[in-house]
Amino acid sequence: LRDKLQTAQERMFRFSLYITIYADTEKGLRDIETNLRSILESRLIYIKPALYQQKEGFVCTSPYDLDLLMVTTLMNTAPLSSTFPFISFDLSSNEGILYGINRHNNSLVLFDRFTLANSNSVIFAVSGAGKSYMVKLEILRYLMLGVDGIIIDPENEYKFLAEAVGGSFFNISLASEHHINPFDLPPPREDEKAEDVLRTNIINLVGLMRIMLGGLTPEEDGIMDRALTETYAAKDITPETDPKLWGRKEGLPFPIMSDLEAVLSTMEGAESLVRRLQRFTKGVYAGFFNQPSNIDMKNRLVVFGIRDMEDELRPMALFMILRYIWKTITSEMKKRLLIVDEAWWLMKTEDGASFLFGTVKRARKYWLGVTTITQDVNDFMKSDYGKPIITNSSLVLLMKQSPATINVVQKTFNLTEEEKMLLLEAPVGEGMFFAGTKHVLIKVLASYTEDQIITTAPEELLKIKQAKKELGG
Template sequence: MDFKPSGRSDIFRIDETYGCVLSIRTFGSMLEDHYLANIIDLPMPLSVNLHIQPIAQSDALALVKRQLDWMDKEIIDEQMSAMKKGYDYTILPPELRYSKEEAEELLDFLRNKNERLFTYTGLIYTYADTVDALERQVEQIISVGQGNSLGIEPLYYRQRQALNSVLPLGMNHVDVTRYLTTGQIAMQMPFASLELNQEGGGYYGQSKQSGNLVICNRKKLASPMGFVCGKPGSGKSFSVKREITNTVLAYPEDEIIIFDPAGEYGNLIEALGGVNVRLAPDADTALNPFDLADVEGRADAAQLAFKIDAFLALSSAMMAESSEGLPEADKSIITRCVEAAYARCSGGEGMPTLSDFHEILVEQPEAEARDIALRYERYVTGALSFFNRQSNVGFHNRITNIDLHDLSTNMRVFGMLTALEAVRNRMYANFDRGVTTWLYIDEVQSLFGHPTIIDYFAKFWAEGRKFNLICTGISQNTSHMLTHERARTMVLNSDFMLLHKQASQDLAAWAEMLSLSGAEREYIDESIKAGEGLLVAGGARVPIRDDFPKGALYDLWNTKPEEIAQLKRAHVFEKNAKRSRS
């Protein structure tokens, strides 16, 4: 270590690195609360150290009184000098008058406003590989300080003592101090932002206010259910894929299920060792809405009640009930026929299918039953009858992706509801084993199209919290979803929301729902970049940014079409090059 490199007294050298410690000497008349943050945000390696020592209240009062006594003596001397020279003795030098007023104000604060006095030493340490680079950094720090009315200077001939003072030992070896009050000290704490760093949590980005990592553990939230919402291209799929990866790595016993209407999670699931289950007219896989796999040991009455709700929701999806809801007569008929279908197959002949349900509907005397049977007919025979089979899909792999992108819009909602029933069965089985079930539903707004479907999904959402289900709804269109009272209740009862860039209509809906402040609205408006947004986790609201570095993980989570196409072209080029060399 050399504390006089090339005869310099304001820098030092350690091995091949040069360093400098600067001192905050003076403050302006108005101390701003952001000055320290402006220095910390400089793009350079630096460390800011504040040595703060409280002064006993009696000593502080005595100190201020002595200063006032000294000022009174100076005032008397000035007045006597003015009288001898024939001047008006009431005219005092401005600096002496202002100092007297400040001291009197300080004495009032200490006596009557619960203020305390502290000795303060502010040190800033920076380093660089060359002297020129270090000098540029020092000039930048001094310039930022001047812009905030701060006098910052290097500590000449005291760099050794200054270096010992910036080490994390809590010892101040530099006698460059001044007095500050409680309020002035508090304003210098650059921690005006709320931080989120929960043990065992996953990475969600960096705080836009402090730059610190945002780590959230949804299992520690009172209600870990939640939503990830944003416009197309806002980064919501990237965020969800990253959370899925975090979950797979952090909780090796938990099970993860994804509803994938766009077919964009397949590559990730394969990379994580999961299985993709494709539901389509030409697929070999099948899910039976009547299936009770994984829950054979549970109470029959409770299972039957939930199955009836599920079939009411399925009927709503296929009967295009609009906003009116199913008539009460239709509900009674569907309930009766679901019970009859299970009763008919109760002799050990397996689970009933849609064919059994359809046959029972046809046998009913009511005209409404024949109308319901007619609507179910296309799902019993023909190209759309692939749900009219016994289930051959099991959740034997802990990561399962339900690929729905080959289904039409109407069939997609039907498929989601059927898959929800399978997930509910699996949730019960996992709960009995002490395993958490994670469910991700993309395009969740499609489940808020009909009142009966909303009622079913809201019941599923509420019940899931009691059986270790952590469900995440993913949507790019939330204003329509939030118009429903049950949907609003689901949101308000969920402690996790990750909001990316919102369209103006969606932004207004979220601002009204969550009582967002003006600053919080700006974190999710049209001006932000992809990956930025607002994370709501319980009582914490943290604005985030996410400049995730490109690499293998970025490529795995990325959903930008142009970048994916570029990767595919590069892969084809590399493959052709290898083929030509061989």
Template structure:
């Protein structure tokens, strides 16, 4: 297999076990029931005094269909099992919670059905020990450090009857104590973007996952929770920024952004959380009295081991300090889906405490289940449940519903199925010695059977498949693989019954399209509800119906942590993840998540680079981040947005009155540095400025030799000396205006010094263009300011060598400003960065840009560059500077590229073939975001106001022009 090919993994059919007849086609129980049912209905018909033809017809319409039904069974169960299940459902139909208290349906309020009792015969609602729950919450002055677990003989019934229904005794040390005396650990896992990785990377992840499976606990449950994204914290952050904003134009932009977030959050935004659940398996001969302490130590060790091994896959296991509170909050999101989407856990806890105080009950006797128990569960329907008004149904993949060959991460089909579709995967490792013996015994039986079977019989294929599966399993076990039983349980939730049925139908279609099968859990929805709890326990009937034998490789192919999300509460919205519909909200200044805040935007002409760059700039300005934009080409595209949010638009050109004096030594505010670090070593500001001037003149005079460079250096020192400025920083102070610097020399002053010596006359003649020629606007003192929060420096009217030089002047000015306060966030946007590091530039200028990308993080800033000429971006010195910028930009945004450019980017960013294919077919407004070793395909989203401010599309500009004074006619569009 070639290295770029994706591997296929085998999930063999279940080998036929004992207790089957007719070549394994039917279970013994089904055959016996069919015989009994056929005899009971057929013998009376045969004894009727009717003609033989009539009796045969009656047998065909009565006994034969019943016998066939008994042979086949219903939903994978025998006929008797199904009827017992129906009877159990009818006996346990009830409503728990508010309706039951007020005389609900059928007047039943039994907490648990008979099949849910523990081994001792007591109902689980009464089998509680006198231990304490260490759930710590601070609620309106009432500090609760330890809640006593509910005791019927001490505190009476809980205020919420469903607190008794949930089979959890307590939460302590981050461990769930179940009422059937088990210890379960629940940890959250951060996923990776598995699907967009190369075949080699996927293979590495799978084999790292295999390493974990080999040492993991015997029973594992992987839970994927999918629901509408909770954007409340991000909205709170936006509202705080809105209150702090004083500019009315920026407030309008913030209001528009707030509406966009709310609209996307209510319609498109989906988030997924991944959990790993495992239980404590006591060692043989363990002492009974020390079981709890051993379980705590064992589960804590298992959690740390899982974190270490899954880190090799790229995953992070979250191990919070307040484990009990974090676990209770997770349970709240699992059990109270409807309530948790509108009310955070802290408010729920406050409400529980308030109810107990109002009822005159002691808070020392609040059961932990009160904090995450739902308010009502309706068990009166056979096809679904209602939990707090939310419709829930469960489906399972039957034993024969799997594909034999699957790719790595194939469960992403269910993980990314959509809002309200959860997945529970159960893996149970079996003892290898016992399975080897069982396989050998069954293989001998099947081989003897197949000898007696003709290859034209229907039984032959089943037996042949069973034998092949058996040999495959046996070979795998002899090659150090382990034997597992795999079960998949799918939860579907919806706000209405029609929506629930539509989701179930669409899910079945999706599964069939991938050659998979799924069955509803009719009449056993309650069993499925309890099985889907994060307790690593699958009900026996569901386990038998859905178990599929797999080896370690097949189990590892089910790697579930495949849906990566990027959502930072204090960030800026970029768009929506195309693969799982999660919001992409990025806070590039969060140093705990991103090593640096730099971004490189790559794309072909017309792909939307300028749009994306301006969209990010506007949203950073909305957050109060100081934004500087250097626009070397098409600067007019930035003017509309700048003018409409109160920004400063500075045009630098021969015809402009604005000027930045390149020779100015600017007074920097070092007060923050002095407070943080104390007075530092004094460095010559003149020497630093002359070093920057050498870069400027090397751009202006590319063929300057070493002798001329030395003469220029001497001329600059003499020019500053004539203004009274030397290498001593004290000489910068203006004696007539304390606290201010002296008047700085301009290019004309340097020109006069250069004319004085014949050796520098050539330099003076070249400089004359900026002093007395067409570009003499450069020969004046600085008359612009960078104090505005949104500043655009337009140098697009400069051409030829002046464009590169002018771009450097603007960047040098902005860089001095950005270094002033390293505690303040600021962003420098460099559009068409290839102008400074491309083939037309030189080494000194490219090194200056690269230096900014390397050290701006130390000043609390972000450097963001955009380029459309990929080849020129990597042209100078064999791409040294382009690669350096890419390597120092933690986040890369790749828009549509041509094939040749995509191949170049692929080798640098190590993209997979699938990602390259996607990039070359991107429509405008789509991008690939690469950060933290994850690549995410994103659909960029903007509001209507943002679109009107920054669009560059000709047709959209014509539409804006036509609208004029009729805003109600504006076309509504979200996509750029």
């Protein structure tokens, strides 16, 4: 220690630590003092009451920067640093939105996710923990700051929010009037060639076909790649034609699934592909998969509801929706949030997980923040793309976890035992909020008006519907 002091590696300080305790009764005060004494003395820290100097002691713990007791101990820098755990992290800034209350010190958690290295976030929580409520609140507050929102909604939970703010809600199902054509192409940007746009879309379409047709052999993969190129060429959509005419009815309309079937039926070795594809061109699925797009994404909030889509078709429907959204995002640079709720549906297939990871990784270049939400942590982390998606997300919100998955969460986010227990017992609407290298305990709070717009509680929704009927009547 002497050598470190002489070389200025350590310094000596006069250190005082004063604690003021509060209680409603004299007995309560004694009980708290006894508990505090036993806790600290078990760690060889001995406390003394400020007898006949209570007023001076109270002044010492008030924000006057005065030490009237002057009970000091000489300490060097290293042991003195052990007092810093009494100071909690703060996540308040001059811009952004209110996420909630910091449970450590009751300060406001004000933050702008677009100021971080990337604007992506992941949310893990069990069903009913309040994750959808929190995301709706974030979307609502960012809409007020001029940020657009796009939501993939597996349970039609966001429909009321879309109606309340004048957004668009598209119900995606086999019987729906809303259709998405996977053959749609985005217009090339100024720094992009038409050939690159076409090639990228064909590669993504091969990935979609793997999901739709239950996998492709290497031979079928090559046939499908060639067939897709010929399908576009049959509509005169090639690198040589004018991209401004792509997709126009009076110009070069995009092909649909039946056009691909027609091309495959002329190719040798494609008999199995044609048979498997016919369920999407002539069967019961044709009403959704074999139609031109009729969706307008010009609204500031767009929600795709997939609750009524059959479970078997959900992974491919999610893939198609995400590709269509990506086409819109890349065609116009704009500050946006993309919410992928129950992302484990997309993570079930390697091609779906790969496309989601690609979206998350490239989002920053297009001023996009991707929020990935899931309650099935095990399935999410089993994918080779689960960990990379988390790594490429600067924001993380962990709410109540189940005992079956808490160990995976603890290992993934390097949580302490205390933090692990906090997540197991977290009340609804509370959790741990990670932003970059900082993390705090957070409680999500909404105003009465916000709560009426975003609530998912069945009893509250029934009251709101009843009130609407009475007003309408």
